[in-house]
Structures are given as structure tokens and as C-alpha cells.
Amino acid sequence: TSFSLHCIAMEIPGPRWMPVAPGNRCTAGALTFPMHARPGVAAHRVGGCIPQTALGLSVIASRWRKSRQPEASVRMAKAFGRDALDDDASGLGEVAGTELEAMISELRDLEASKPQSLESQPSEVDEGAIEPVEEDPQAIDIQQIDRSGQVAVLGVPNSGKSSLVNELVGMKVSIVSPKPQTTRQRILGLALLAPRPDMPPTTQAVFADTAGIMETGQTVSEFGFRHKRKRLFRQNRMHKAMVKTAWKQTKASDAVFWVLDAAKCYMYGDYMPPCPELDGVAIGAPVEDAWWLHPELAEELSFLRKLKRANMKVSVVLNKVDILRDMDVNVEEFTLKMREQISSDLGTTKDGEDILENLWPTSVLKDPASLAPIKRWLCENLPKQSPIYPLENISDVPARVVASEITREKLFRVLREEVPYHLTVVNAVWRQEPDGKLLLGQKVVVTKEGQGRIVRYWLPQITEEAESEISEMVNFGRPVELHFQIQVDPKWLENEDYYEDLQGLLDRSGSLVFP
Numbered sequence: 001t002s003f004s005l006h007c008i009a010m011e012i013p014g015p016r017w018m019p020v021a022p023g024n025r026c027t028a029g030a031l032t033f034p035m036h037a038r039p040g041v042a043a044h045r046v047g048g049c050i051p052q053t054a055l056g057l058s059v060i061a062s063r064w065r066k067s068r069q070p071e072a073s074v075r076m077a078k079a080f081g082r083d084a085l086d087d088d089a090s091g092l093g094e095v096a097g098t099e100l101e102a103m104i105s106e107l108r109d110l111e112a113s114k115p116q117s118l119e120s121q122p123s124e125v126d127e128g129a130i131e132p133v134e135e136d137p138q139a140i141d142i143q144q145i146d147r148s149g150q151v152a153v154l155g156v157p158n159s160g161k162s163s164l165v166n167e168l169v170g171m172k173v174s175i176v177s178p179k180p181q182t183t184r185q186r187i188l189g190l191a192l193l194a195p196r197p198d199m200p201p202t203t204q205a206v207f208a209d210t211a212g213i214m215e216t217g218q219t220v221s222e223f224g225f226r227h228k229r230k231r232l233f234r235q236n237r238m239h240k241a242m243v244k245t246a247w248k249q250t251k252a253s254d255a256v257f258w259v260l261d262a263a264k265c266y267m268y269g270d271y272m273p274p275c276p277e278l279d280g281v282a283i284g285a286p287v288e289d290a291w292w293l294h295p296e297l298a299e300e301l302s303f304l305r306k307l308k309r310a311n312m313k314v315s316v317v318l319n320k321v322d323i324l325r326d327m328d329v330n331v332e333e334f335t336l337k338m339r340e341q342i343s344s345d346l347g348t349t350k351d352g353e354d355i356l357e358n359l360w361p362t363s364v365l366k367d368p369a370s371l372a373p374i375k376r377w378l379c380e381n382l383p384k385q386s387p388i389y390p391l392e393n394i395s396d397v398p399a400r401v402v403a404s405e406i407t408r409e410k411l412f413r414v415l416r417e418e419v420p421y422h423l424t425v426v427n428a429v430w431r432q433e434p435d436g437k438l439l440l441g442q443k444v445v446v447t448k449e450g451q452g453r454i455v456r457y458w459l460p461q462i463t464e465e466a467e468s469e470i471s472e473m474v475n476f477g478r479p480v481e482l483h484f485q486i487q488v489d490p491k492w493l494e495n496e497d498y499y500e501d502l503q504g505l506l507d508r509s510g511s512l513v514f515p
Contacts, residue, residue: 155303159212191204210245317360423455
């Protein structure tokens with residue numbers, strides 16, 4: 001009824017967004033969500049109130065039965081007036097003995113007993129006593145965000161893709177380690193970018209961090225002999241799914257970044273001459289992509305050829321140039337050489353335009369300021385449209401995935417050889433105690449008994465660090481208690497149940513870590 005809605009409107013204001021200090025939690029009903037503030041971005045929270053639903057009416061009735069405060073009833077009668085109450089009562093019908101009728105009757109009696117002088121006097125409001133609400137200077141105006149788009153971040157394993165996404169987003173959204181092929185699934189990192197540091201954000205960039213694109217078939221050189229390269233992880237259905245998901249991301253992206261290891265290119269590039277020569281005389285046909293024929297660049301060569309067949313423009317992020325500076329290499333000269341070489345090898349699209357759009361020399365870990373040209377280009381070239389995701393979002397990773405990935409990251413850093421590539425972590429138990437403590441049971445799956453013994457040795461040494469990070473990112477700073485079970489499954493790498501999320505089928509419902 002209208003009377004019920006009036007009660008809700010008065011006693012319980014509707015949900016609203018309110019600026020708060022960065023790092024504060026927000027409360028909505030009985031659920032709490034952490035707010036991760038990025039530089040220049042104000043965290044927001046939902047007001048501490050109950051939505052205007054049937055739940056709000058039940059809470060009001062409960063409060064009325066317990067307190068029956070006359071002051072509140074007088075305020076309600078004054079706010080709605082006698083006529084409004086009469087109209088509402090006529091619509092309710094004569095239901096004797098009901099709580100709602102008793103409430104209306106009490107309001108009428110209180111209204112009738114109120115002094116007439118107070119009712120006749122006009123209410124005066126001291127405008128000077130009302131303090132204006134100051135706006136948060138760090139709040140982001142959504143009308144200023146006039147560009148948004150998705151950016152696929154691709155590259156071979158251990159080129160620095162996850163580090164690049166974490167740095168552009170402003171916080172850790174993807175696990176990293178010195179070992180290749182740490183990332184196994186597509187992870188979205190959302191960033192608000194400004195053309196210059198002294199300007200407010202104007203662009204929402206959605207970076208898709210993907211698994212390293214590796215060869216999924218036999219490695220054969222141009223001359224027919226097989227490269228004998230040591231593999232720490234075998235080619236299986238899971239790795240093929242990882243590569244498939246990475247390439248699939250390019251179809252939904254507005255820009256494609258190819259992260260390339262500058263030090264690797266400097267050491268192994270220009271391996272073969274463009275044409276076989278003898279005493280300066282050509283003695284054979286030109287060799288295609290001769291610059292990339294070193295066995296250590298086989299995956300980069302395969303990636304380059306796939307880009308040419310895809311007929312899409314790409315921007316190259318030449319990462320780890322700090323290593324070149326440590327080797328006393330002229331970075332500017334090497335950058336120009338790489339631009340010419342990659343542009344020549346990639347060629348042009350079907351429309352006659354160069355496939356290579358940009359090449360940026362960067363050092364993600366040692367020189368974050370080198371990413372400024374990338375941010376400026378995105379602010380100028382992403383499509384003009386409203387934000388794709390809410391501005392307060394920073395990732396699409398569910399809490400359950402975050403917890404298991406944190407444990408896997410810690411194990412990845414201490415394990416050696418093939419062991420880290422033959423294990424996965426699954427959350428088997430997720431129980432929240434009344435005091436907020438999270439009891440988390442994780443199952444570590446390996447392929448061999450020997451690997452299980454190695455993992456069992458290292459688990460006690462990484463547990464404290466994993467609990468601390470899970471507490472901060474998942475459980476709002478409250479305690480976390482980890483328990484592990486080691487399971488041996490020789491065929492888990494071929495079991496789709498373990499890697500179906502790699503196909504982009506992540507269950508994004510119930511994500512608490514990233515609201």
C-alpha cells in the first residue's frame with residue numbers, strides 16, 4: 001500500500017553511492033565488500049541502509065513493535081498529513097486487530113493531541129544551518145570517461161604480459177613469477193587512464209591478460225631438421241586450450257598488444273642472413289623470416305606468422321629494455337632496428353595498411369614511467385563510447401579463483417623443473433566462521449607420487465605468506481586458515497574439469513574480491 005511505501009521512504013532511505021576514504025569497506029545488507037582504490041580514483045560504497053523492498057517494511061514493523069516511539073510517529077504524521085493517512089486507511093480496509101491498523105490509529109491520536117498552535121505555524125528552515133555537502137575532489141565524473149575498449153595482451157611465455165597488465169591497472173590482478181607460463185587463463189584487468197598525469201581519467205581500458213602463446217605442434221626449422229629443445233611442460237589438451245583462448249580474445253578486442261622480450265631479440269635475433277651468399281655472391285633463394293630463425297625465437301616466429309595470417313593490426317611492447325642498458329646497448333638505435341625489422345616481416349593488411357601500428361620500448365618493472373606513451377595512445381585511439389564496466393571494478397576474477405591462484409603462485413616460486421607445471425590448486429572447502437575467520441581447504445593435484453612428496457615439503461613454508469595475501473585480497477583483512485590435501489592424478493592435464501575455465505567460462509557470480 002501507499003502507507004507502506006511512505007514508511008519505507010521515511011524510515012529507510014534508498015540505496016545511494018557515497019564517496020568514502022580509499023580502502024574503506026562498504027556495507028549492503030549483511031554482505032561486506034572491499035574497495036580497492038587506484039591512484040586518482042575515489043573508492044565508493046553503498047549507503048548503510050536497507051533497500052526499498054518488503055524486507056524494509058518488515059524491519060519497520062519490527063522496530064515499531066519494540067519501541068513505539070511517539071516522536072517518530074509525530075514526525076510521520078506531520079510529514080504525510082491527516083488527509084494522506086485517511087486516504088491510506090480507506091484503501092487498507094477495516095481489518096480489526098492488525099498491527100498496521102493499530103499503527104494508523106496511534107498516528108491519528110497523536111496528530112489530534114498535538115497543539116493547534118504548532119500545526120498552524122509555518123515551518124521555517126534556517127538555510128544557514130544546512131551545511132552543503134562537499135564533493136570528494138578525487139571522485140571520478142563518469143561523463144569525463146568518453147572512451148573505452150578491450151585490449152588483448154599477447155605474447156610468448158615469460159615476456160612480461162602479466163606484469164604489464166598489473167602495472168597499467170595499478171594493482172595486482174594477475175599472478176606473476178620468474179618462470180614462463182605462469183598465467184593459465186584469461187584475466188581481465190580494468191584501468192582508468194588519463195592522457196597526462198596531471199589530467200583526470202578519460203578512458204576505461206579493459207586489458208585481457210592471456211596465457212603465453214607457445215607451439216602446440218612439432219618444431220621444425222626451415223631446413224627440415226628438428227630443434228632439440230628441452231620442454232618443462234609437455235603439449236597436452238590443457239595447453240592447447242590455453243593457446244586457443246588467447247587467440248580467441250583477439251576477435252573481441254579493439255587493440256592487440258604483442259609483448260616482446262627485447263633482451264631475447266638482441267641476443268638471438270639476426271641469426272641467418274636474408275639470402276645464402278658465397279664470397280658476396282648470392283647462391284640460393286632468399287630465406288623467409290631469416291631474422292627469427294634461431295631456435296630460441298621459434299615461438300616468436302610462429303607468433304609473427306600467425307599475426308600475418310590474422311590480418312589485424314598490432315602494437316609491439318618491447319619489454320625489458322633495462323637489460324639492454326645494463327649491457328651498454330644503444331636502446332634507441334636497437335628500437336629503430338626492431339621497428340624496421342618487424343614492420344618488414346609483418347607486411348601489410350589486405351587493405352594495404354601496415355600491420356605494425358606502434359612499437360614502444362618499455363621496462364615494466366624497472367621504469368613504469370616508460371608506459372606513459374602507451375596510456376596516451378589508448379586515450380586517443382580507443383573507441384568513443386561509454387564505459388564497458390562500472391568504474392569501481394578492477395577485474396572479473398571470482399574470489400575462489402583468486403585464493404587458489406595465490407597458493408599456486410607461491411608454489412610456482414619455490415618449485416623447480418617440471419613440478420610447477422604439473423600441479424593445480426582447487427578449493428575443496430570454503431567455510432566462513434561467525435567471527436569472520438575463513439577456513440579454506442585446498443586440494444593440490446599433481447601427476448606423480450614423487451611430485452607430491454616435493455610439494456608436501458614446501459607447503460608449510462609458503463602457507464603463512466599465502467594466508468596473509470588471501471586475507472588481504474579475499475577476506476577483508478580477517479584471518480585465514482589454510483589446510484591442504486595432496487592428490488595424485490596422472491591424467492589431470494587431460495581432464496577438462498580442471499581447465500574448462502580456460503575457455504572463458506569462468507563463473508563470475510559471487511565475486512567478492514572485485515565487486
